[in-house]
Amino acid sequence: MKKNPPMTIAEKILSAHSGRKQVFPGELIEVRVDFALGNDITAPLAIKAFKEIGARRVFRRDRIALVPDHFTPAKDILSAEQCKVLREFARQQHIVHFFEIGEAGIEHALLPEKGLVLPGDLVIGADSHTCTYGAIGAFSTGVGSTDLGAVMATGRIWLKVPESIKLIYDGKLNPWVSGKDLILFTIGDIGVDGALYQAMEFCGSTIRHLPMSGRFTMANMAIEAGGKNGIIEPDEITLHYIKSRAKRPYRIYRSDPKAYYVQERYYDVSKIYPQVALPHLPSNVKDVREVGKIEIDQVVIGSCTNGHLDDLRVAAQVLKGKKISSSLRLIIIPATQEIYYQAMKEGLIEIFLSAGSVISPPTCGPCLGGHMGILAKGERALATTNRNFRGRMGDADSEVYLSNPAVAAASAIKGRICHPEEVIGKGLKG
Amino acid sequence: MKLEGKVWKFGSDIDTDAIIPARYLNQSDPKQLAKHVMEDERPRFSKRVKRGDVLVADKNFGCGSSREHAPLALKEAGISCIIAKSFARIFYRNGLNIGLPLLESPEASEEIEEGDRVRVDLSKGEIFDLTKKKKFLASPIPPFMQELLRDGGLIPHLRKRKKWFRKK
Numbered sequence A: 001m002k003k004n005p006p007m008t009i010a011e012k013i014l015s016a017h018s019g020r021k022q023v024f025p026g027e028l029i030e031v032r033v034d035f036a037l038g039n040d041i042t043a044p045l046a047i048k049a050f051k052e053i054g055a056r057r058v059f060r061r062d063r064i065a066l067v068p069d070h071f072t073p074a075k076d077i078l079s080a081e082q083c084k085v086l087r088e089f090a091r092q093q094h095i096v097h098f099f100e101i102g103e104a105g106i107e108h109a110l111l112p113e114k115g116l117v118l119p120g121d122l123v124i125g126a127d128s129h130t131c132t133y134g135a136i137g138a139f140s141t142g143v144g145s146t147d148l149g150a151v152m153a154t155g156r157i158w159l160k161v162p163e164s165i166k167l168i169y170d171g172k173l174n175p176w177v178s179g180k181d182l183i184l185f186t187i188g189d190i191g192v193d194g195a196l197y198q199a200m201e202f203c204g205s206t207i208r209h210l211p212m213s214g215r216f217t218m219a220n221m222a223i224e225a226g227g228k229n230g231i232i233e234p235d236e237i238t239l240h241y242i243k244s245r246a247k248r249p250y251r252i253y254r255s256d257p258k259a260y261y262v263q264e265r266y267y268d269v270s271k272i273y274p275q276v277a278l279p280h281l282p283s284n285v286k287d288v289r290e291v292g293k294i295e296i297d298q299v300v301i302g303s304c305t306n307g308h309l310d311d312l313r314v315a316a317q318v319l320k321g322k323k324i325s326s327s328l329r330l331i332i333i334p335a336t337q338e339i340y341y342q343a344m345k346e347g348l349i350e351i352f353l354s355a356g357s358v359i360s361p362p363t364c365g366p367c368l369g370g371h372m373g374i375l376a377k378g379e380r381a382l383a384t385t386n387r388n389f390r391g392r393m394g395d396a397d398s399e400v401y402l403s404n405p406a407v408a409a410a411s412a413i414k415g416r417i418c419h420p421e422e423v424i425g426k427g428l429k430g
Numbered sequence B: 001m002k003l004e005g006k007v008w009k010f011g012s013d014i015d016t017d018a019i020i021p022a023r024y025l026n027q028s029d030p031k032q033l034a035k036h037v038m039e040d041e042r043p044r045f046s047k048r049v050k051r052g053d054v055l056v057a058d059k060n061f062g063c064g065s066s067r068e069h070a071p072l073a074l075k076e077a078g079i080s081c082i083i084a085k086s087f088a089r090i091f092y093r094n095g096l097n098i099g100l101p102l103l104e105s106p107e108a109s110e111e112i113e114e115g116d117r118v119r120v121d122l123s124k125g126e127i128f129d130l131t132k133k134k135k136f137l138a139s140p141i142p143p144f145m146q147e148l149l150r151d152g153g154l155i156p157h158l159r160k161r162k163k164w165f166r167k168k
């Protein structure tokens, strides 16, 4: 029997979905989509496109998720109208996975939690952080609304096969270092277009020990380096996460040892300390100990990047028994209802409240400058989100700094950006 | 397809939040979006831009969020074509999908200046700077995407080829 030529995990999933034995980087292929998603900003335009194409029925009513998460609970009349478009379309098409607030949360935390996206899947979402699901070994990438409209109609999409770049992380994490720091460090290293159009494959001994939350964070921010997707080979940790959640079969793909990578980069993580991205690009990173005295007006802990239960646990560990600085506001946003509920059961919410923070219902909220904590002119925020573009969280003359949840929590106590050790000493790793 | 217009020049890593800030995304009417296009980046841009004008930018144009509202707002404001050193991937797809031509040409991006008049021949991938009297070549648009552009975007393209749909 002839053996298949070596391929990366990304190429294997693409070729399996294109019905071909092999695909080559640079090729334009048409693939079958396993799961598609849209939110309250992107889906209304996608639904319009769907109708304009002349389609009557969605390709599969159980393989589409519509998640109103950006401006929800609806922040104004226009936002309410957008949610209504989703709701009515979902009813009319009998879409199974429409999530009303109360059962919802931020799409990229919600879908894996509900077991809707699985290893080996090809996932297309009208949201740039759709790349998050690469953490469970899916090929998952973001598109715009018209593309989503076409996918909902046809179940198919054209894609260019990306070149793969291999990012190897080796060694033991330093105290208070998490997946967020690894990915920020990487983006600082390769730049905001360092992986433009490419598949970023994260591997190495560090990744093998990284919990799912950290893996989601890393794959989530592949787009911040311009990547088409981020991907991590499934292992025991992945399977442990998936097993109780999956309601349909899935497939594990792994890169062949001789697969081709345009680039391989090696990171000795023992040299990586908590990172902070300074305005106005995620690549503008510094070691937290080197940022100097930066006073802040607001801290946000949440988003699809760092709104996971593990993130809240780390934040609570830092905040326990302490009060935040009177010079700032701390907003904490559990990414999903489930996370919120767990955080409550574990007593985290109580810690947050006694520390003086406000808890927002699960929503994207301030991450994209939507609502629930917009910045005024000249204000400065430290956030566990993924983007610090100019004006991202409010006024065009406000500033956003990015960090992991431990740094964010510690800084909320100090009133300025600081290393968690200034507040609590050597802690657990996230 | 030939286009001609005045150039608006932008730098590198222009993100979609700069093109259209999220505070305007609680609706998706292109006319409303166009009113605010680039307003944090260049005040009153939407008022000053004329139909047919060309946007020339440095690398990684349109990085960040997947909002199709960004190319829609630019197109509605009158921008007929964008030339850049490189485009962020989702923006590139979105542009072509809504029928907004995008050309990659590092030389053109370097040399063309704000206010120049340029003419673009899309089928040949040629860019003429009429002010400087210089010609640049863009990386060729793959045939499949040219077909998309000729059809006017992904929607008309799919409408023409109904083969894929479940009709029920």
Ligand code: SF4
Residues within 6 Å of the ligand: A070, A106, A107, A108, A127, A129, A303, A304, A305, A363, A364, A367, A368, A385, A386
């Ligand atoms: S949390 Fe922020 S980055 Fe994530 S989907 Fe929402 S707006 Fe986008």
